[in-house]
Amino acid sequence: xxxxVQYLEEAVIRFAGDSGDGMQxxxxxxxxxxxxxxxxxxxxxxxxxxxxxxxxxxxxxxxxQIQFGQKRINTPGNKIDLLVAMNASSLKVNLPHVKKGxxxxxxxxxxxxKNLRLAKYQxxxxxxxxLSDYQVVPLNxxxxxxxxxxxxxxxPKYVDRTKNxxxxxxxxxxxxxxxxHTEKWLEGKFGKKADILASNKRVLKAGWEFANTSEIFKTxxxxxxxxMKPGYYRNITGNHAVAIGLVIAAHKANMPLFLGSxxxxxxxxxxHFISGYKEYKVKHLxxxxxxxxxxxxxxxxxxxxxxxTTTSGPGLSLKVEAxxxxxxxxxxxxxxxxxxxxxxxxxxxxxxxxxxxxxxYGRHGEAPLPIVAATSASDCFDxxxxxxRLAIKYMTPVILLTDGYLAQGTNPWxxxxxxxxxxxxPTFVTNPEGFAPYKRDPQTLARLWAIPGTQGLEHRIGGLxxxxxxxxxxxxxxxxxxxxxxxxxxxxxxxxxxxLAVVEGEQHGDLLILGWGGTYGAIKDAFxxxxxxxxxxxxxxLKHLNxxxxxxxxxxxxxxxxxxxxxxxxxxxxxxxxxYLIDSIGLNKVQGLPLNAYEVEDKVxxxxxxxx
Amino acid sequence: MSTVVDEITHRQHVGTVDYTPKDFKAxxxxxxxxxxxxxxxxxxxxRIMPGLGIxxxxxxxxxxxxxSSRFPYYMDVYGVHSLHGRAIAIASGLxxxxxxxxxxxxxxxxDCMSIGGNHFIHACxxxxxxxxIMFNNGVYSLTKGQYSPTSQQGQITKSSPLxxxxxxxxxxxxxxxxxxxxxxxxxxxxxxxLQYLFERAAQHxxxxxxxxxxxxxxxxxxxFDLFTRKETRNEHSILLEHGKPLIFGDNKDKGIKLDGxxxxxxxxxxxxxxxxxxxxxxxxxxxxxxxxxxxxxNPEMPRPMGVFQAIExxxxxxxxxxxxxxxxxxxxxxxxxxxxxDEDSWExx
Numbered sequence: 001x002x003x004x005v006q007y008l009e010e011a012v013i014r015f016a017g018d019s020g021d022g023m024q025x026x027x028x029x030x031x032x033x034x035x036x037x038x039x040x041x042x043x044x045x046x047x048x049x050x051x052x053x054x055x056x057x058x059x060x061x062x063x064x065q066i067q068f069g070q071k072r073i074n075t076p077g078n079k080i081d082l083l084v085a086m087n088a089s090s091l092k093v094n095l096p097h098v099k100k101g102x103x104x105x106x107x108x109x110x111x112x113x114k115n116l117r118l119a120k121y122q123x124x125x126x127x128x129x130x131l132s133d134y135q136v137v138p139l140n141x142x143x144x145x146x147x148x149x150x151x152x153x154x155x156p157k158y159v160d161r162t163k164n165x166x167x168x169x170x171x172x173x174x175x176x177x178x179x180x181h182t183e184k185w186l187e188g189k190f191g192k193k194a195d196i197l198a199s200n201k202r203v204l205k206a207g208w209e210f211a212n213t214s215e216i217f218k219t220x221x222x223x224x225x226x227x228m229k230p231g232y233y234r235n236i237t238g239n240h241a242v243a244i245g246l247v248i249a250a251h252k253a254n255m256p257l258f259l260g261s262x263x264x265x266x267x268x269x270x271x272h273f274i275s276g277y278k279e280y281k282v283k284h285l286x287x288x289x290x291x292x293x294x295x296x297x298x299x300x301x302x303x304x305x306x307x308x309t310t311t312s313g314p315g316l317s318l319k320v321e322a323x324x325x326x327x328x329x330x331x332x333x334x335x336x337x338x339x340x341x342x343x344x345x346x347x348x349x350x351x352x353x354x355x356x357x358x359x360x361y362g363r364h365g366e367a368p369l370p371i372v373a374a375t376s377a378s379d380c381f382d383x384x385x386x387x388x389r390l391a392i393k394y395m396t397p398v399i400l401l402t403d404g405y406l407a408q409g410t411n412p413w414x415x416x417x418x419x420x421x422x423x424x425x426p427t428f429v430t431n432p433e434g435f436a437p438y439k440r441d442p443q444t445l446a447r448l449w450a451i452p453g454t455q456g457l458e459h460r461i462g463g464l465x466x467x468x469x470x471x472x473x474x475x476x477x478x479x480x481x482x483x484x485x486x487x488x489x490x491x492x493x494x495x496x497x498x499x500l501a502v503v504e505g506e507q508h509g510d511l512l513i514l515g516w517g518g519t520y521g522a523i524k525d526a527f528x529x530x531x532x533x534x535x536x537x538x539x540x541x542l543k544h545l546n547x548x549x550x551x552x553x554x555x556x557x558x559x560x561x562x563x564x565x566x567x568x569x570x571x572x573x574x575x576x577x578x579x580y581l582i583d584s585i586g587l588n589k590v591q592g593l594p595l596n597a598y599e600v601e602d603k604v605x606x607x608x609x610x611x612x
Numbered sequence: 613m614s615t616v617v618d619e620i621t622h623r624q625h626v627g628t629v630d631y632t633p634k635d636f637k638a639x640x641x642x643x644x645x646x647x648x649x650x651x652x653x654x655x656x657x658x659r660i661m662p663g664l665g666i667x668x669x670x671x672x673x674x675x676x677x678x679x680s681s682r683f684p685y686y687m688d689v690y691g692v693h694s695l696h697g698r699a700i701a702i703a704s705g706l707x708x709x710x711x712x713x714x715x716x717x718x719x720x721x722x723d724c725m726s727i728g729g730n731h732f733i734h735a736c737x738x739x740x741x742x743x744x745i746m747f748n749n750g751v752y753s754l755t756k757g758q759y760s761p762t763s764q765q766g767q768i769t770k771s772s773p774l775x776x777x778x779x780x781x782x783x784x785x786x787x788x789x790x791x792x793x794x795x796x797x798x799x800x801x802x803x804x805x806l807q808y809l810f811e812r813a814a815q816h817x818x819x820x821x822x823x824x825x826x827x828x829x830x831x832x833x834x835x836f837d838l839f840t841r842k843e844t845r846n847e848h849s850i851l852l853e854h855g856k857p858l859i860f861g862d863n864k865d866k867g868i869k870l871d872g873x874x875x876x877x878x879x880x881x882x883x884x885x886x887x888x889x890x891x892x893x894x895x896x897x898x899x900x901x902x903x904x905x906x907x908x909x910n911p912e913m914p915r916p917m918g919v920f921q922a923i924e925x926x927x928x929x930x931x932x933x934x935x936x937x938x939x940x941x942x943x944x945x946x947x948x949x950x951x952x953x954d955e956d957s958w959e960x961x
Contacts, residue, residue, distance in 0.1 A: 299702035
C-alpha cells in the first residue's frame with residue numbers, strides 16, 4: 001500500500017512495560033540511533049524503586065521517554081505522541097501522559113485475564129471502547145516474534161524476550177530511523193553468541209518490515225536532522241557525566257583522583273563508574289558510611305589528591321561536619337549532591353531542588369563555600385570540571401548540585417577536546433624557605449599547599465582555629481575575626497572568576513524568569529514558546545549560586561517582576577531576597593516530578609494578564 | 613602522566629635520616645595535666661621514632677577530638693587534628709592515596725570506640741596499615757568527666773552520679789573480632805614495653821591497634837592501679853611474650869594453663885604442674901588471642917599485656933595498588949579518549 005509521509009519538528013515517544021521487558025534498553029537504543037542521525041535528544045527513564053517488582057503489577061511498570069527533534073530539545077517532553085505498552089499495567093500507568101489522538105501500540109498478549117486483574121482493570125480496555133480518543137494498535141507481539149523465530153534454536157523463553165526489539169524495529173520504521181546503529185550494538189553485545197545475535201537482528205528487521213508492509217500503519221514520520229556542530233557525540237546521563245568529569249578534572253589538574261563514597265540513590269552510579277576506572281589509576285573507597293566517604297576524601301586531599309565525595313540529601317546531612325572541617329583546613333574537595341525529594345528518606349528516586357539551603361547554610365559556624373549547579377545531564381560534565389577548578393584554585397570544598405532527574409536522564413553530549421578545557425593549577429609548594437601553612441596567594445587568598453612527603457615543610461593543621469599565616473592553635477579574639485573574614489573574602493572573591501549571568505530576551509522590562517540548575521530545560525522550552533507567542537518576558541538561568549555572578553543584582557533591578565520557578569518551597573527566592581533585598585514571585589513545585597514547561601508558561605501568562 | 617604528587621611520593625630524602633627524639637618535638641608546650649598518662653605515651657613515641665629510619669616528612673599523625681587528640685600538635689612531623697571519631701576515616705583515605713607514608717593515629721576510648729566505632733571496626737577488617745594508639749583512660753576527660761565505652765559498671769562520673777549501667781567494651785576483643793591484624797596492650801607506667809609495642813606497630817604491615825592504659829589524674833585517677841602499680845601489678849597482670857609460657861606472680865610461681873578453651877591459673881611451685889604444662893603464647897594463633905583477650909574483665913585472671921596477635925595479611929592499600937597495576941598495565945589501558953568516546957558514540961561531520 002501507499003504510505004503517507006508526514007514531516008515533524010519533534011516527537012515524544014515512550015516505551016513502557018514490565019521491569020523485565022527491556023524498556024530501558026530499547027529506549028536507550030532508540031535515543032542513540034536518533035542522536036547518530038543528527039537529531040537532538042532528551043530522555044527520561046521512569047522505573048520503579050522496587051528491585052524486582054512482581055510481574056504485571058502497576059508498581060512494576062518501567063518506562064523510558066524520549067523527545068527527539070530537529071531543533072534544540074531541552075526536555076524529555078510532556079505529552080506523548082507514541083506509547084508502546086507491553087502489558088495492561090503499563091498502559092494504565094502511562095495513559096495520562098498520552099496526547100489525545102496519539103498512537104498507542106499495545107502488546108495484546110499482555111492483556112490476558114491475569115494481566116488485567118493485576119492492572120486493576122474491570123474490563124479489557126482494548127475492547128470496551130474506553131480508548132476511543134487514541135489510535136490504538138493492538139498487536140500480538142509475543143505471537144509475532146514466535147512466528148518469526150519458529151525455526152530458531154533458542155529457547156521459547158528467550159524468544160519471548162525479544163519482543164522489545166520487535167517493538168523497537170517498528171518504531172524505527174515509524175520514525176524513519178536506520179537499523180545499523182542498533183545492529184552494531186547487538187554485534188558488540190552478542191558477538192560471541194551467534195544464535196542470540198541472529199535472532200535479535202531478525203526480530204529487529206521483522207519489526208521494521210511489519211510496520212512497513214502492514215496496512216495498520218498508514219503514515220511514516222520524518223524528522224530532519226538538527227544543525228549539530230561537527231564532532232563526536234554520545235548520549236550521557238548526569239551521573240555518568242559527573243564520573244567522567246571527575247577523571248578529566250583531575251587530569252587537567254595533573255593530579256591523581258580519589259573518590260570516597262557510600263551507596264545512595266540516586267547518586268550511586270557515580271561510584272559504580274568510578275570504581276571501574278582502575279585503568280586510569282583512579283583510587284576510590286566504598287566507605288563504611290557517608291561520613292567516612294567524605295572523611296577519606298579529605299584524607300586523600302590532604303595527601304595531594306584531587307578528591308571528591310558523591311551523595312544525595314540524607315548523605316549530605318551526614319557529611320556537613322566534615323565539610324566544615326575541609327573549610328577550616330582549607331583543603332580542596334568536590335562534593336556532588338544528587339538532590340532527591342526530602343526530608344529524611346523522602347522520595348529517594350525522585351528529583352527535587354531542596355538542598356540549596358543546606359548547601360548554602362548547612363554547616364555550624366561561619367563556613368561559606370562555593371556552590372555550582374548543572375543544567376542538564378551533559379552539563380554535569382562541565383560543572384564537575386568547574387567545581388574542581390574552583391576547589392583546587394581556591395583551596396576550598398565546593399558543592400555541585402545536580403538532581404535525580406539530571407542523574408538518570410540523558411541528552412547528547414558533545415565530547416570535548418581536552419585541550420580546550422581549562423587547565424587547573426594546584427598551589428603545591430616544595431620550598432621550605434619562608435613556608436607557613438596559612439600563607440596565602442595574594443590574588444586568590446588560597447593558602448599554600450604542602451603535602452606530606454615534602455621535606456622541611458612538616459606542619460600541623462586542624463579543626464581548631466589557627467593563627468593567620470603560622471597555623472598555630474590560638475583563641476585570640478582578633479585572630480578569629482580575621483580568619484573568619486579571610487575565609488569569607490576568599491569565597492566572595494570568586495565572583496571575579498566566574499562568568500556573568502546572561503539574560504535572554506530584553507535586558508530590562510516587566511518580567512524576568514530566574515531559574516537555577518536542573519530546571520533549565522523546562523524553563524527554556526517555556527521561554528521559547530512564550531517568545532514565539534510574542535510575549536514580553538526575559539530569562540536568566542544560574543549555574544553559580546555562591547557567589548552569584550557579579551551582574552546579577554543589576555539584572556534583577558532591571559525588571560519590575562521576577563518569577564523564580566524551583567523544585568522547592570523557595571530557597572533561591574529567599575536567598576535572593578536576603579542578598580539583594582529584592583522580592584520575587586515563586587513557582588514552587590515539590591511533587592517528586594521534574595518541572596514542566598507548561599507550568600512555567602501558565603504562570604507567566606497569568607502574571608502577564610496583570611500588568612504591574 | 614607524572615603528577616606533582618607522584619614526584620613528591622618518590623622524592624628521596626636529602627641528607628641522612630639521623631634523628632634524635634628531640635627532632636620529633638614540636639616547638640610548642642604540651643598542655644596535658646601534670647601526671648597525665650599522655651606524657652609517657654608521647655615520650656615513648658618520640659623515643660622510638662629515630663630508630664624507625666623513616667624520614668620525618670613521610671610521617672603523619674592524625675587525631676580526632678579529646679585529650680589524646682592534641683597529640684599531632686606535639687609531634688614535629690605532618691599532622692592533622694581532625695573531627696571527633698573521624699581520624700581513622702581520614703587516615704584511611706590518606707593511606708590508600710599515599711601508601712608510602714607512615715600513618716599514626718592518636719585517639720581515646722571515647723573517640724575511637726564510641727563516636728568513631730564504625731570507622732574503627734571497618735579499618736580493622738580492611739587491614740589498612742595504620743598504627744592506632746588508643747589512650748584508654750576509661751572516661752571522657754576533655755568534656756570534664758563523663759563515662760566512656762570503657763568505663764566500668766558502677767563507675768561514678770559526672771554523667772553517672774549513681775553509677776554506670778553500661779557494660780564496657782573490651783577494646784582488644786573488639787579489635788580482634790573486627791579483624792585487626794595486630795592487637796596489643798600496654799600501660800603508661802611501663803615505658804620499655806610501650807616502646808616495644810609502638811615499634812611492633814610501626815614494623816607491622818597491616819592495621820595495628822595498641823591500647824594503652826593511660827591514667828587520668830583528674831577524672832578517673834588510679835583506675836588501672838591494680839595492673840600498673842609496682843605493689844600489685846605482678847599478681848594482677850601478665851605479660852604476653854611470643855613463644856614463651858604464660859607465667860606471672862611476685863615470685864613467678866603462677867601460670868596460665870588451658871582447660872579446654874578455658875584459661876585457668878595454676879601454681880608451678882607446688883610440684884603438681886611445671887612450666888611445661890603452661891600455655892605458650894603464639895601471636896599467630898588467633899583462637900588463642902581471643903581466649904587471652906577475653907581474660908580482660910575476668911576478675912580472677914591477671915590482666916594480659918603485650919601483643920595478643922600479630923598476623924600478616926595483605927593490606928587494603930596494597931590490594932588497591934595491585935588492582936591498579938593490573939588494569940593500567942593492560943595493553944591500550946588508560947587512554948582517556950576511550951573513556952570519552954564509547955561504542956555508542958557517533959560523529960557528526
